[in-house]
Amino acid sequence: MSMDFKEPTAIYQQIADYGLDQVLTGNWSANERIPSVRKLAGEVGVNPNTVMRAFDFLDREGIIYNERGKGFFVSTDGKAKAQSIRRQQFINTTLPQLAHELELLDISHDELLALLNNPA
Amino acid sequence: MTSFNRFKLLLLRTWQLSPRWYFFLPAVTFLGINTFGILVDGSDGFPRFQDTDEVFLSPSILLMLFTYASTISLTIIGVHLVSRHFRNDQLKTDSLTLPVSNKQLYVMLLLSCFIFLPFFGIISNTLIFGIVKLIGLYGLYPRWAWMWPIFSIAVLPYMMIMIPFIAFALIQSKQTILWGLGVFAAGAIIIATIANWNPDFMNSVNLEAENIGQLAKLSDDVYGPTLGTDSSVGISPFFATFSNGWSTSIFFLLVTTGLLLASGWFALKNREV
Amino acid sequence: MMIININKLSVSYGRGEKVLDQLDLRLDSGSITALAAPNGEGKTTLLKAICGLRFPDSGNVNVLGFEPGKRQARFLEQLYFLPAEPNLPAWTPKRIGTYYGPFYPNFSDELFQKCLADFSVDPDKMIGKLSFGQQRRVQLAFALAVRTELLLLDEPTLGLDIAGKDQFRRSLIQATEDGQTVIIATHQLTEVEPVLDNLLVLHEKKIHSQLNIGQAYEQLSFTLSRQEPKPFDGSYGRRVPGGWLVVKNDYSSGNAHPDLETLYLALTEGKLKLQEPQTTL
DSSP states (O other), rough: OOOOOOOOHHHHHHHHHHHHHHHHTTOOOOTTTTOHHEEEEHHOOOOOOHHHHHHHHHHHTSEEETTTTEEEOOTTHHHHHHHHHHHHHIIIIIIHHHHHHHHTTTHHHHHHHEEEEEEO | OHHHHHHHHHHHHHHHHSSSHHHHHHHHHHHHHHTOOOOOOOOOOHHHOOOOOBSSHHHHHHHHHHHHHHHHHHHHHHHHHHIIIISSSHHHHHHHHHOOOHHHHHHHHHHHHHHHHHHHHHHHHHHHHHHHHHHHHOOOOOTTTTHHHHHHHHHHHHHHHHHHHHHHHOOEEEEEEEHHHHHOOOHHHHHHHHIIOHHHHHHHTTOOOOHHHHHHHHHHHHHHTTTBBBBBBBHHHHHHTTTHHHHHHHHHHHHHHHHHHHHHHHHHHTTTO | OEEEEEEEEEETTTTTTTTEEEEEEESSSSSSSEOOOTTTSHHHHHHHHHHSSSOOOOOOOEETTBGGGGHHHHHHHTTTEOOOOOOOOSSSSHHHHHEEEESSOOOOOOHHHHHHHTTTTOOOOOOOGOOOHHHHHHHHHHHHHHHSSEEEEEEETTTTTHHHHOOOOOOOOOTTOOEEEEEOOOHHHHGGGGSSSEEEEHHHHHHHHOOOHHHHHHHEEEEESSSSSOOTTOOEEEEEEEEEEEESSSSSSSSSSHHHHHHHHHHHSOOOOOOOOOOOO
């Protein structure tokens, strides 16, 4: 029986996550060119194919697009799409994990709300 | 890259691969050998025995000394080169993965032995000549003259043993050990053939009459027979032949060089780490 | 393009047991591959056979279209082998670049200077006065700057501090932009995992597994289990503080971080089998 809710985070997923973060925070803004695969790979010290895989994922999800010969750019609706992916992740992964923790620690929903409003 | 630059690099690499004492060893050896010859001063600049007026260190004898010194130096350097550069995995790796062909690498290693050696040898010998002359002014007695014959019997076997030793140390792979043996045997046979069956040939190319046998005789005359040497010809006809001046010197140098060349070449061609 | 093609290579030391026995290996160019093996199983021997420092007892070795044992200069200038403990002369790094660099046609002094700067090594300080880790940094900087087709690194991260290991990964990626082939023999798989394409496992005198790590992770599941897994064919459980990290070849996604060291153990200690990736000719 597996009890751990830790998300599997392969390196390419970590990079994809980083990309999502950059788009969400606006560091990479719409229609702006993002760092090249080579540059990012060299900067992080990760195999370029791994970075390419992450970019492929972001491309498939419509967050970035490839302009032949120029590189990758953030889609116009990239931020909205990134947000929806993150929301899905939150609902699918973080929430059940939170619910599980709340149950284990016997924290009521009211108590949680109060804590969220007045963080310790 | 031009070939000159490449040569420059190889030379530098040679210098870098060789410990500094390689280049001073010949000088030290000369010093050691010539110390025996600190005798007396002659009017023509060559040291002489005081009571006989015979030239003790004639040019041919000096050349022979030079050969002996070279041989000893080469042998020591060769053995050291083997133990240091070829027995040490790291250095071997370093030398053998450098993009240099076997030929170039081999030339490079030989340079370690040859390039700086005569240079320092000549400088040191000139120096020692001066010292000999200076000491000669004070008229020191030739009390070491009897060492010459011993030296002559010591050097040849020494060479005979040490050269194949270098060869064997260099050659570690099975196939090439036979080659090394072959080369050594061939060299030995050539020497023996020429020396024992045709001593006239050796004498005919001899440019000067000076030889160690005569020195031994002189020594015996002064001190009486030492160590059972035959006062007429030195130690034995075989060694006496070899103690002749120029021809022997050149011959020894050729044989030494040849053996080193051959064994080194086979060794490099088949070397692994 | 195939860069290494080894057929039935056997190597032994002296009269002793064979270190490599009938080993086959084909490796395509342009990838970064880790070569892992249990202690004393001939990682270095294989590297030496590839760069012409060991001759095969039998079998064929073809690297870059050359027979390494012949040690032709034209072959040697296309590869660089960095041993675990190399012997560089007691010069300054700058001088090493000046005199060793020209032996390699693609050597870039600019890249060497950059790598040295990235590794925070003073190019004018005598190597003998540098610490072990600093010397390793110089060696790595030079190995990367020669930009040879094939780069063989034997335990490159040996002696490096944490910053040095980080920088090594960055420099390696930056220096191999032209698609050089790199083989890294190491026990420290975790340290080099981010830069890798392939894993090569040498075990029982042969290439036991050759796999693309990305593909392997898609086939495999890594699951942290609180209970000891029942041994069944192909799965492997590694005891970790949180329980057992179980590797299975079941195309599902597990709950744990894929981990190259665990995969390596599953391949060598366990009985995990993976299909070898097709090599393209």
